[in-house]
Amino acid sequence: MQLIIGNKNYSSWSLRPWLGLKVAGISFEETVLNLYEPEARSKRLAYSPTGKVPLLIDGEIKVWDSLAIAEYVAEKFPEKQLWPQDVAARALARSICAEMHSGFTSLRSELSMDVRASLKAEISPQAQADIDRIVSIWTECRNRFTVAGPFLFGQLTWADAFYAPIASRFATYDVALPSVAQAYIETVLALPEMQEWVAAAKSEPWTNNR
Numbered sequence: 001m002q003l004i005i006g007n008k009n010y011s012s013w014s015l016r017p018w019l020g021l022k023v024a025g026i027s028f029e030e031t032v033l034n035l036y037e038p039e040a041r042s043k044r045l046a047y048s049p050t051g052k053v054p055l056l057i058d059g060e061i062k063v064w065d066s067l068a069i070a071e072y073v074a075e076k077f078p079e080k081q082l083w084p085q086d087v088a089a090r091a092l093a094r095s096i097c098a099e100m101h102s103g104f105t106s107l108r109s110e111l112s113m114d115v116r117a118s119l120k121a122e123i124s125p126q127a128q129a130d131i132d133r134i135v136s137i138w139t140e141c142r143n144r145f146t147v148a149g150p151f152l153f154g155q156l157t158w159a160d161a162f163y164a165p166i167a168s169r170f171a172t173y174d175v176a177l178p179s180v181a182q183a184y185i186e187t188v189l190a191l192p193e194m195q196e197w198v199a200a201a202k203s204e205p206w207t208n209n210r
Helices: 012-024 040-045 066-076 087-102 105-110 125-148 158-172 179-189 192-203
Strands: 002-006 029-033 055-058 061-064
Touching: 002 012, 012 066, 012 158, 012 192, 029 040, 055 066, 061 066, 066 087, 066 158, 087 125, 087 158, 105 125, 125 158, 125 179, 158 179, 158 192, 179 192
Parallel strands: 002 029
Antiparallel strands: 002 055, 055 061
16 A cells, blocks of 8 residues: 655644554555645645545555545454444544544644644634643543543544644644643654654655745
8 A cells, every 4th residue: 555645744634544554553655745845736636636645545446535544444454443343432433533634723723733843822712612622522532441541542543643633733832731631642642653753754854935
């Protein structure tokens, strides 16, 4: 399989499938495209019909959109248990992934992903509401599944991969959080695979100013 992704410093959408595949030990070839270079969109269109990343290529099959990739990979590799095995937990995991996928627009706008940076942001009431909702999600999951392990559903699932970019954002902007949320962020950022992503992001020569 081949995974087409954007700049590791900025592309939160790319981090999600990359992290899930890496942690699950699923082999894939990685192709990184600079999202900000001239003709960047035309280069992406050479791979993806939408001109966007991420894109998973598996033989003749192309899967675009991070949520579609998550479902495809989970279906192809059920033994990796990338969704929780319990029906109720799996429903919750899918719901919070979909919520992340389609929501939190104020947070995305005001606290954009920038792995290399150490920043302070003026947080609007709308972005704070997004932060509060995410903290509520994390707290509910950790309260319910603490015994099973340190991730949202005990063992690492797609839910953690989808919220990993938020953990990175909160670290970048030094967002004040309750202890449960802060402990979860530290767990995610300590993953060797996350450390690999961060190291690669820091070594990239590109910036969003090109």
